Amino acid sequence: MTQPLPLSTILRHPLASKRCMMIFHQNGEETMELFELLSRYEAVGPIGQGSYGYVCSARDNDLVERFQAKPPEEYEDASLTLEEREEVYDTNTLVAIKKLRQLFENNQPRMWLCATREIQLMMAFQHDNVMSATDFFIPLGGVEMMTYDSILQLQHTFDGVYVVMKKMDYTLREVLDSTIVTAAELAPGYETWLRRLRLLMANCGEVNADVSSTPTPVRASRLNVKAEAQGEDQAAAAPHSSTEQSRSGGREDVEDEAGATVPSSLDYPVAAAAAAAAPTNDHDAPVAKTSTDGGFEGKGGGDDEGAPVCCPLTTVALHSLTRDYRKFILYQIFRGVGYLHLCPVIHRDLKPENIMLDRSYGTRITDFGQGRDVGLNATTDYVQTVLDNCTQWYAAPETLTVAINSPMGFIDHDSFHGVDVWSIGCIAAEMLIGRPLFYTTSMGGKSQLLSIFRVLGEPSASAIESIAEYRDKETRELFMNSVKKLVKTAPPSNTITPTLAELLRSPYGDEDEDEVGLIIDCLRWDPRERITIQAALQNPFFTKDGYDPVIDPEDTAKRVPSVRPEDISEPVSGRAFLWNLFLERHPEVKELWNSLVAKHEEELKVKKAAADT
Template sequence: MAQPLPMSTILRHPLASKRCMMIFHQNGEETMELFELLSRYEAVGPIGQGSYGYVCSARDNDLVERFQAKPPEEYEDASLRPEEREEIYDTNTLVAVKKLRQLFENNQPRMWLCATREIQLMMAFQHDNVMSATDFFIPLGGVEMMTYDAILQLQHTFDGVYVVMKKMDYTLREVLDSTIVTAAELAPGYEMWLRRMKLLMASGGKVNADVSSTPSPVPASRLNAKAGAQDEDQAAAAAAAPMNDHGAPVAKTSTDGGVEGKGGGGGDDADGAPVCCPLTTVSLHSLTRDYRKFILYQIFRGVGYLHMCPVIHRDLKPENIMLDRSYGTRITDFGQGRDVGLNATTDYVQTVLDNCTQWYAAPETLTVAINSPMGFIDHDSFHGVDVWSIGCIAAEMLIGRPLFYTTSMGGKSQLLSIFRVLGEPSASAIASIAEYRDKETRELFMSSVKKLVKTAPPSSTITPTLAELLRSPYGDEDEDEVSLIIDCLRWDPRERITIQAALQNPFFTKDGYDPVIDPEDTAKRVPSVRPEDISEPVSGRAFLWNLFLERHPEVKELWNSLVAKHEEEELEVKKTAADT
């Protein structure tokens, strides 16, 4: 079991920072990264690295003190095993610390713009299903560095910042990739249905199938071949599984480090082999109904909260959805997020298009001119961008593969993939999508649609085509679930279901899920920083420094006292010089 830190460590100067070296491993390469944490945090180990920086886990001494003063009731259970007790301790005292590095070194305004937006939004969010920042800081160094000259220089030269947040255990992508569907688990008739889909694909039927090339199957190392059971055993396990406050099953960790309860099975014979989708050749990674319902409910609540702020996420995908071991779900990665407050003279807002993973991108954000990346979304339908992405994620959890899968990059190929599933958009839908684009991107979009109409395979209306594909290999798809996904994936953004209406869908309400998005009434307007506000390193650093002072007013007090002392010393020097 992890032991509390010695009091001498806890009582260090709260603004002092200490350094530790972390070793990260990715794609067979080893990278060393220096972390400089406030004395409140004790570095534990590396978590991962991304485009903008590195993430490590740390022990929060404030949480340690709180835990010691009042441990959770479950921690007092005498029957707990040592590893269970340690897990409870870690859950309540560990945090994730994200280091955003080299923000200004290469003079790339978009880099510090995305970082600043994410920090600004995370500091304001307060919702169980949205990742928020519990702390944000710029290291001041040791106590000896807290001088007027040192801090003045730091304000104008710092190149990295740190964001502290709740430590989660998995991304939704990791959960999906660790899930397998075996032949023994297939619902009756599913294999025949798969063969029919393959035949339809071969005959040019109405199936989403870009087979110009195929990706490698999910690596075996990422598949949890021991998690799950036969259909009857799964049903019994779901019925007996511990439930949380929302009435959804609580996931358990398997002995081999995977996540149990998602579906997937084990076995060395043919029945235990992974089932691959004939359209993509990738192993199916469907979740069972109770788990996908619980996750989807939380995604809707989290995104609903964003829209109340009002903020569009614009980059929703499984990689940006975090889960803990109990399947608590949080939306994260707000670098592309922005507020949708109305322009003072118009009734629309501008948004950068074509900036998220294309499989989950709404059609109105696809196909833009390279030299004109701005499109327009009106205030009444801005929710549709994120709702479309949620529909894509919900469909993937159900069918076990990306719904609008394509191996070709670019907006036109993605639109073709959507055509193959939804069919040709109506004239009113095309007009709605084109209405709020500028002239250049409107003409490009209309031209692309006309070409796609000529080349796309024939298909019928949206409902029978999409409904035919929304089938779970476990045979546990729900009629309300299917209709909800269909309502998310309308061509016309104004016709897509709203978040509130989605939460009131019988798919959730018949199981007692609360449709209230923000029960604590914490949503507030969060105006995100504009590009023109931080167009150069000087203004970018100044903006981030002010955010730091906002989060740590004690730093502002320290700086004011140092300034006052510095001014007194300067006056004394001038007075002495005058006297001589």
């Protein structure tokens, strides 16, 4: 029997916390952040940072003890290498801990409202494809700090909280960025289609140029890429094993001999800032197999078939996934979002950065507190979003037209699913074609709507009515006027070249008719006409390969009580609400506090009695 990795035996108070300093590196800058973790967690290293906080990895001693008592069957496999054995150990004992910091420092209610809502949701979710919280805590300090006065002060002054969750290995963005489509991998006929498309672009002029630009091979002299040795059979296999990583993993820069970098999708001019705000992973995943030959002289010719194929629109190497991987990931995204809708929760910010994967391609939806506000720009008389660009590429048209003070009235029973389904369609399209479908370099709702117009054509009058139907009078009129102005600049639907169906082509030539139809059904102008999650899971694209269309087999979905903004509008009420959530998760803290209160009251009685005598 294989012995598990040793665990140092230590005596630890379950409520005590200890401090450790983490060093984060991002955009060439070094940031130090203090973490204060419960004694059951041993800090391992930094994972990433964002605008709302920091994430580190930690060893959960409770999971270690459970692992030692009953190691998983796969750990007993005598054929495992030491590295594989350590990977199994890490998978079963490591967690990710997110520190939400400075929630009350700047007196911005949205900060603690988003944090509170996210914690409420994550503590309630129970689904394989949705990120849930395994723990939530506010550090009490060392044992010596567990006094009445110290805890009373903490209740009224704490400024950050910690959320513990399953540690994943990559974001979908990192998986996409690790993929390099080379000239040698292009399907027969794909080059011909590119040439025809470039011709159409030239004839169509600037109207379609922003979105019809389609990938072309880029000439590159000597590529310096770390390649992995793997067989064609592995590349074609279904992604149900952690060893099948032929087209996934962390980002690796590609350079020619002159030192010019072939950029990844995170190098899009407008995506760099957005990526800086999103947590990054501390693990580098393997890079897809790539030739070290340079140049490109056409499919099947010359010595340059290892050259990456880049998109002239984004100047970024294509990052398409092969069909089995697309299908496996997309199926899990639909199931996860379907579970949210059963709760019912609308994510509103689905994008590759908010989709997490492990080494076996297990997929989870994350980031439930970052729904962005949108508002009206009165000076330019059009609806303006404050979504970052990377987010707005995946945003449904109706979310680009919501007034900041308007309720979510446009989402009724018939269109409830539509916002997230649109985003899923955008993600599915990107996994297929290798670039964002509705890419634009301009910030704001107007530019994003124009980008959508140029792919889908103008919306029908009924679609416009559907989107605007539940607006208040002022917002509705502004939206209708804005769209009418934009429609005048958009090409009629029957003149769009290429059509959406023509754009949905894989460089590998492995697109599926059902897959293309499914994406098109996700990207309908009218929210009511978009496919539902359940119907999507019943699409032949999934069912013909035996995928189970059941969203919630354990029937764990339940309505999550939502905190109202007016209930926590002040720091005092915000802290009180979070403290009560902490006590719900850790009733032992409530017991400790009750005992300290009782002891304190007894001491006061003794002092009063002594004073009276």
